Amino acid sequence: MAGGFGGIEGSAEAYVMPTAKEELTRLIQEQPEDSSHEEIVRELAFHVMVERGLTDSDAKRVISNEEMARRIRAWQR
Numbered sequence: 001m002a003g004g005f006g007g008i009e010g011s012a013e014a015y016v017m018p019t020a021k022e023e024l025t026r027l028i029q030e031q032p033e034d035s036s037h038e039e040i041v042r043e044l045a046f047h048v049m050v051e052r053g054l055t056d057s058d059a060k061r062v063i064s065n066e067e068m069a070r071r072i073r074a075w076q077r
Contacts, residue, residue: 023047 031040
């Protein structure tokens with residue numbers, strides 16, 4: 001193989017994960033200019049919740065839909 005990466009010819013740069021500050025800055029910059037503080041904070045909170053959920057899923061910290069429904073019914077009592 002002549003200078004490729006994973007069998008692909010050409011140069012390949014290593015992917016570097018953005019820092020938390022970089023990622024949140026990107027999310028803020030993607031918001032419309034007329035976004036309120038509340039809308040931006042809500043978007044950031046949503047992003048953090050999704051990231052936590054993905055981390056939990058990757059670590060197999062999940063429950064079935066049936067178990068979640070059982071827990072919700074228990075909370076409603």
